[in-house]
Amino acid sequence: MRSYGQYCSVAKALDVIGDRWTLLIIRELLLRGACRYTDLRAGLPGIATNLLAQRLRELEQAGVLAREDAPPPIATTLFRLTARGEQLESVIDELGRWGVPLMVEPREGEEFRAHWLRFPVELFLLDSAPERPPVTLELRTGGEPVTVCTTPEGVRVCAEHVPQPDAVLSGTPQLVLGVLSGALELDAARARGLELEGDPGVLARLLPAARDVPAPLGGHIPVSGGGEAYARSAGDATAPGPYPAGR
Amino acid sequence: MRSYGQYCSVAKALDVIGDRWTLLIIRELLLRGACRYTDLRAGLPGIATNLLAQRLRELEQAGVLAREDAPPPIATTLFRLTARGEQLESVIDELGRWGVPLMVEPREGEEFRAHWLRFPVELFLLDSAPERPPVTLELRTGGEPVTVCTTPEGVRVCAEHVPQPDAVLSGTPQLVLGVLSGALELDAARARGLELEGDPGVLARLLPAARDVPAPLGGHIPVSGGGEAYARSAGDATAPGPYPAGR
DNA sequence: CCGCATCCGGGGCGATACTG
DNA sequence: CAGTATCGCCCCGGATGCGG
Numbered sequence: 139m140r141s142y143g144q145y146c147s148v149a150k151a152l153d154v155i156g157d158r159w160t161l162l163i164i165r166e167l168l169l170r171g172a173c174r175y176t177d178l179r180a181g182l183p184g185i186a187t188n189l190l191a192q193r194l195r196e197l198e199q200a201g202v203l204a205r206e207d208a209p210p211p212i213a214t215t216l217f218r219l220t221a222r223g224e225q226l227e228s229v230i231d232e233l234g235r236w237g238v239p240l241m242v243e244p245r246e247g248e249e250f251r252a253h254w255l256r257f258p259v260e261l262f263l264l265d266s267a268p269e270r271p272p273v274t275l276e277l278r279t280g281g282e283p284v285t286v287c288t289t290p291e292g293v294r295v296c297a298e299h300v301p302q303p304d305a306v307l308s309g310t311p312q313l314v315l316g317v318l319s320g321a322l323e324l325d326a327a328r329a330r331g332l333e334l335e336g337d338p339g340v341l342a343r344l345l346p347a348a349r350d351v352p353a354p355l356g357g358h359i360p361v362s363g364g365g366e367a368y369a370r371s372a373g374d375a376t377a378p379g380p381y382p383a384g385r
Numbered sequence: 386m387r388s389y390g391q392y393c394s395v396a397k398a399l400d401v402i403g404d405r406w407t408l409l410i411i412r413e414l415l416l417r418g419a420c421r422y423t424d425l426r427a428g429l430p431g432i433a434t435n436l437l438a439q440r441l442r443e444l445e446q447a448g449v450l451a452r453e454d455a456p457p458p459i460a461t462t463l464f465r466l467t468a469r470g471e472q473l474e475s476v477i478d479e480l481g482r483w484g485v486p487l488m489v490e491p492r493e494g495e496e497f498r499a500h501w502l503r504f505p506v507e508l509f510l511l512d513s514a515p516e517r518p519p520v521t522l523e524l525r526t527g528g529e530p531v532t533v534c535t536t537p538e539g540v541r542v543c544a545e546h547v548p549q550p551d552a553v554l555s556g557t558p559q560l561v562l563g564v565l566s567g568a569l570e571l572d573a574a575r576a577r578g579l580e581l582e583g584d585p586g587v588l589a590r591l592l593p594a595a596r597d598v599p600a601p602l603g604g605h606i607p608v609s610g611g612g613e614a615y616a617r618s619a620g621d622a623t624a625p626g627p628y629p630a631g632r
Numbered sequence: 633c634c635g636c637a638t639c640c641g642g643g644g645c646g647a648t649a650c651t652g
Numbered sequence: 653c654a655g656t657a658t659c660g661c662c663c664c665g666g667a668t669g670c671g672g
Contacts, residue, residue, distance in 0.1 A: 144497070159664095237399075257395065436645065
């Protein structure tokens with residue numbers, strides 16, 4: 139990318155990761171760990187193959203990621219974030235947090251990968267009973283299912299399939315996300331097609347963190363111009379939004 | 386900007402603020418508050434005037450900023466972040482934090498504005514004696530001077546000129562930044578041209594927060610390929626960098 | 633199949649000139 | 653002061669090819 143030519147740490151950062159697709163490549167590597175070229179392509183629907191190759195080259199030279207040979211059985215190269223690259227997690231986190239209100243409008247024909255849910259889910263869920271035995275919640279939103287697990291470190295999302303989840307939530311991404319963010323009552327979501335199988339207590343255990351939060355997308359909010367609708371629905375244009383604020 | 390077409394909060398955020406120059410416009414509005422068109426141009430050296438106009442239009446429509454008429458005496462329009470736009474502060478903060486290691490190489494002919502120093506400065510300085518009377522430190526790095534003030538809320542940078550600062554630090558941006566980040570000893574910086582006038586105790590009071598941190602740019606670090614040199618100089622490629630980590 | 637390189641059309645971007 | 657107009661270039665997107 140052409141440099142901004144400014145002696146400012148924000149501009150310098152954007153010189154490295156401000157290019158189109160770059161931060162989404164970082165997102166994939168953060169979410170999925172070391173990836174093959176093909177895995178990256180699968181997680182970045184819409185990217186041109188030459189662009190992906192070019193970005194990977196640039197990011198390698200910038201010290202953000204490194205390529206390594208996979209262990210003997212398989213002969214392929216893996217792309218993995220360096221320590222410096224992993225420090226971008228907080229940037230991606232904040233971006234993802236800011237972007238959550240934009241998820242209310244599903245828009246026709248958008249791609250979806252279940253592992254992308256990890257950012258909002260780990261933001262919104264909190265284990266209200268960590269002393270009790272761990273539980274698992276499977277989310278089926280279209281693609282591969284993902285599993286939400288309670289761990290001593292907090293609520294985590296893992297891609298591996300768990301044989302006997304304690305509960306299963308099935309439906310469109312916006313219904314699942316609406317319920318998990320506390321913006322949509324479970325009954326309302328069910329009325330609109332969400333299905334919950336297994337132990338309902340699992341949801342109750344994980345959701346309370348989101349309950350404190352006013353509901354920004356309760357029914358059908360007509361999203362007109364953009365983020366404005368979201369700010370207006372919060373009732374006060376100058377107050378911070380209903381989602382957890384930065385830091 | 387062309388949408389990524391992904392139902393992911395990170396991609397959605399980048400759909401809005403991922404365009405070139407967009408986040409730097411947000412930076413300016415965060416640092417300087419409501420700005421006129423001309424002020425923005427001055428703080429964004431290198432931007433084409435048509436691009437600035439186009440971005441302002443897009444950001445207004447996205448609800449990130451709003452234009453307002455200035456109070457009666459002057460007849461001009463001001464651009465101000467909305468509440469939604471101000472929520473981008475944490476994104477800019479994290480970007481700026483990540484970019485600080487890139488400041489070691491000054492690169493020929495880069496533009497500089499003193500108010501850009503606010504991000505690193507407020508990151509690194511801490512008032513170790515808040516019970517004592519407030520002090521002010523003026524930084525002269527080329528452009529307009531800025532003043533660092535101790536406040537009940539912490540150390541802040543303000544653009545206004547303070548008549549009698551308790552101390553004055555003059556020198557190149559990288560020398561001033563090196564000292565303030567704790568990466569460069571004051572004596573070493575003086576040997577390379579930094580000048581300190583007034584009460585040296587002011588620096589001692591503000592600096593301790595940075596002292597805990599290993600020095601990444603002690604002498605002349607040969608920056609070769611990119612961020613790698615930084616990671617290597619920290620002594621351990623897998624450990625988090627010497628700057629405060631995210632979150 | 634995996635990891636690219638090449639080619640080409642269109643549009644975003646950069647620089648300058650100009651205007652109400 | 654706050655933009656609009658214009659033009660050239662290069663980045664980006666999409667398709668195809670190709671060696672290991």
